[in-house]
Amino acid sequence: MTTPRRVTIRDVARKAGVSVATVSRVLGGDYPVLAVTRNKVMRAVRELDYVPNAHARALSAARPGAIAIVVNTIAVPYYALIAQGVEDQAAQEGRLSLICTTGGDNGRELSIVQLLREQRAEAVILVGSVIVDEEYRKRMTEYAHALAAAGSRLVLCGRPPLGEGVPALVVGFDNTGGAHAVTAHLLSAGHRRILYLGVRPGHTTSDTRVAGYRSALAEHGVALDPSLEVEAEFDRDAGYAAMNRRLAEGPPDFTAVFAGNDLVAAGAIQSLHEHGLRVPHDMSIVGYDDVPPAQDLHLTTVHLPHDELGRAAVRLALGRVTTSPMTLGTHIVVRDSVRPLGPR
Amino acid sequence: MTTPRRVTIRDVARKAGVSVATVSRVLGGDYPVLAVTRNKVMRAVRELDYVPNAHARALSAARPGAIAIVVNTIAVPYYALIAQGVEDQAAQEGRLSLICTTGGDNGRELSIVQLLREQRAEAVILVGSVIVDEEYRKRMTEYAHALAAAGSRLVLCGRPPLGEGVPALVVGFDNTGGAHAVTAHLLSAGHRRILYLGVRPGHTTSDTRVAGYRSALAEHGVALDPSLEVEAEFDRDAGYAAMNRRLAEGPPDFTAVFAGNDLVAAGAIQSLHEHGLRVPHDMSIVGYDDVPPAQDLHLTTVHLPHDELGRAAVRLALGRVTTSPMTLGTHIVVRDSVRPLGPR
DNA sequence: ACGTCTGAAGTAACCGGTTACCTGACATCG
DNA sequence: CGATGTCAGGTAACCGGTTACTTCAGACGT
Missing domain, CATH: 3.40.50.2300 (Response regulator)
Structure with a gap:
């Protein structure tokens, strides 16, 4: 079974009894064509089930790219x-x-x-x-x-x-701002020893969130404790493993956790549960991103306008807007994963 | 600022002092070319930063499509x-x-x-x-x-x-099989009044899952009760809204819920919680798909090999394998959302 | 020394569209 | 009535590659 040759614009032209230019014009756009001619062409297109070749179009005309x-x-x-x-x-x-x-x-x-x-x-x-x-x-x-x-x-x-x-x-x-806000949220609930779970050396996303975490602590006059900044990749398994390791060392020396993102938070929460620690009763935790598991976990987190980022990227790319660098605002979403600490 | 003309294969040929055919051969493939010629071409390609045009290639040669x-x-x-x-x-x-x-x-x-x-x-x-x-x-x-x-x-x-x-x-x-298995799981835990949440008339996915639900009930000699088959789209909001409506009618006349998918389950669980019903203590629930919220909700559900489906589709499309229709097996994942009912 | 074979490289047709330019019919105008 | 303008539609070059066919130089055989 050989592949039957593709229908091309020339086949359509022949069938309609016009030139290829005319077919192209009928299909392409704004060039004036008599109604009767247009109809002949359209009929031929339909009868032959002609589908123009996007590659040929891209090659000949300067059309917008993908x-x-x-x-x-x-x-x-x-x-x-x-x-x-x-x-x-x-x-x-x-x-x-x-x-x-x-x-x-x-x-x-x-x-x-x-x-x-x-x-x-x-x-x-x-x-x-x-x-x-x-x-x-x-x-x-x-x-x-x-x-x-x-x-x-x-x-x-x-x-x-x-x-x-x-x-x-x-x-x-605005990762630094979001991280600052959510850390401040924990601080104003009375937490002082906050574990940051999700350090990834060299990774900007992580670095900027850590920066926000630190600046919030500094602002509240809380000294930085390097032992509270823990490495973890940004996925569920890493969060689970890292929290497991930490809890294996003994009872937690922190009252709250700031997870690098919601997936890390989800993993950490599982680990906490398996160690008999309830959220938020025994341990407060916040995440970042506000992606699916967050809502179900009643996780306080930072909402990111993901959709807007994608749209903004396209608008920038097409020159619809020219503000670059552009920073999209975030906002904290308070759910039920942080418990206020009573006065000491 | 005009766009500086693209570098074409002819520019490369000129710069290398060879014909376009030779350039094409060097870049393209298996045709024999002297090492010295190849080098001249490669150098020209590098110096001009020549990038072949995929559209032109697609047009001239019969290359594999996307x-x-x-x-x-x-x-x-x-x-x-x-x-x-x-x-x-x-x-x-x-x-x-x-x-x-x-x-x-x-x-x-x-x-x-x-x-x-x-x-x-x-x-x-x-x-x-x-x-x-x-x-x-x-x-x-x-x-x-x-x-x-x-x-x-x-x-x-x-x-x-x-x-x-x-x-x-x-x-x-194998939606019917999966639905059958998970329903049987509820039945063997002693549940008899199982709410199916996620009927969508005309939708095959839903229809086949309902079929599995019904056949499992029939096998266990449980009569069908149409009032236990509730409509809901396959998303979280729909699950939440549907369960809210049901619970607004009065105390539940069912002991377990089979949600059309995990998102519906997540929504239903939120509604249950807001009505003071704990999972699995006061209400058992199972989902379908085994997608992200399931693990965090400790939801018993049916695992689908999503990745395998995608890969199988490609293999079928490329003729690497020819078994069509092809049905991928599913398996139940038992977590902690179903409570065995004591003997009546 | 001459014809033949071999292999590298060149020439040009072709893929399937678009479009600049040309043609020819008809209307308009001095 | 011939010059000019208008407009639909045709001709063919071109986009940037690939490849069938051709050319040509050197190796080889007798």
Whole structure:
């Protein structure tokens, strides 16, 4: 069974008894065509079930390119929600959107960006933190210049700028502010020994949240205790494991936990429960992101406008708005995971 | 600032002092080229930062097309997990994957499929239930034939086949089996009055789960009670609202709840809590899907191999495997949301 | 020494659209 | 009535690659 040749615009032209130019004009747009001619063409299109070839179109005409979003994985709500925002805004702008996943591998990310250059993507939106090594920064910087030279835009979402003079738009959440607010929330509930669970050296998202945590403590005159800043990846298992390790050392020397994100909080809560500690009665905890498990866990957390981030990235990429760097506000969502401490 | 013309293969050829054919061969593949020539070309490619145009390639050579997955939304874990499976398998097969979202609108879905035909996608994977109206079935059937004629594959994931003789591959979860198992689990814990929360007339996913529920009841000699089958969309809000309505009618006339999926369960649990009913002490509940909130809610549920579904869809689409219809097994995950009822 | 074979590289047609430019019919005007 | 303008529609070049076919130089055989 051989593949029967595709129907092309020339087939339509032949069938309709007109030239290919006329067919193109009827399908394409604003060029004047007599109603009777248009009808002949449309009939031929229908009868042959002609579907124009997007590649040929992209090649011949200077049409708008796709909008690509590159994330770690789509299976994590944080990324999925942002991606959905991009998708929605792109659709609204009439653009095709490509979602690519890297699995958190810098090498894969670089080759995906290269792939997107081949696809002549009009915008490349990179989302989420990376551990930036020198090789990566060098190559991504080259890509940034190359994309700019080709008229495409590079947007960095919730990640550090590449450096001075590198053509890239930046939009992110106010992590430091949010972390400050939620830490202040714990402090004003009377907590003084607050475990920060989610240090990740070199990761901007983590670094900025830690910064907010520290500045809030400083403002309240609470001395920093390095032993209260605990490393953990930003997923449920890491939160669970880290809390398990901590609790194995003996009874907790803290009354509250600030988890790097809600997934870490969920894992930590499971560990706490397994150690007989109830939230919020025996231990207060707050999270970050306000993604799905948060509501069910009655978790006080920081709400991030994920959808808005995605939409803003697209608007920036298309030049609809030009404020870069752009910082999106966050707000604390108080649920039921923090218990006020009585006066000492 | 005018866009500086793109670097093309001819520029590279000129710079390297060879013909375009040679450049294409160096970059493309297996044709023999002298090492010295290859080097000249590679140097020119590097110096000019030449990036081949994917559209031109797609147009001239018969290269493999993209793999597209069409889902309701990516912000819901059920879809996100399946999409990630598709993405992973597609990447593994060296294919570009496109993720498209419809927002649950049949009209949009149809126009997306048309868009994918224009993109010359090699496979179109449609995921999730739809309420099938006649117009939709008619047009999608046409598309199915058209895609087949063009050598592309259409894969339906977790949704009903379009009809006899319509060229579409089918893969799905064993919903009836899973629903049967989880209902049997409740029955053997002694429950007899089990509320099914999540009837959606015309929706296959719901229908098949209801079927499993009913058959398990029948097997255990429990008479069906239509008043125990309650309508609800498959999201958290719907579960919450439906349970609220039910509980507003008076004290519950059931001892257990089978929620159409985990999100519905999460909403129902919130409602139960707000009515002072504790899970599992005062009310047993099971969910379906085993997506994120389930673990944190200690919810007994049915685990679905989402990732496997995505991968299987791609393998089917690429003809790596040919068993269609294909049904993926599920298994019950027992957590802590069901309380055994003592002997009456 | 001459014809033949072999392998690297070049030439140009082609993929399927778009569009600048051209043609020809008809209306309009001095 | 011929010059000019208007407008629908045709012709063919072009977008940027791939590849069938051709060319040509050097190796080899007799």
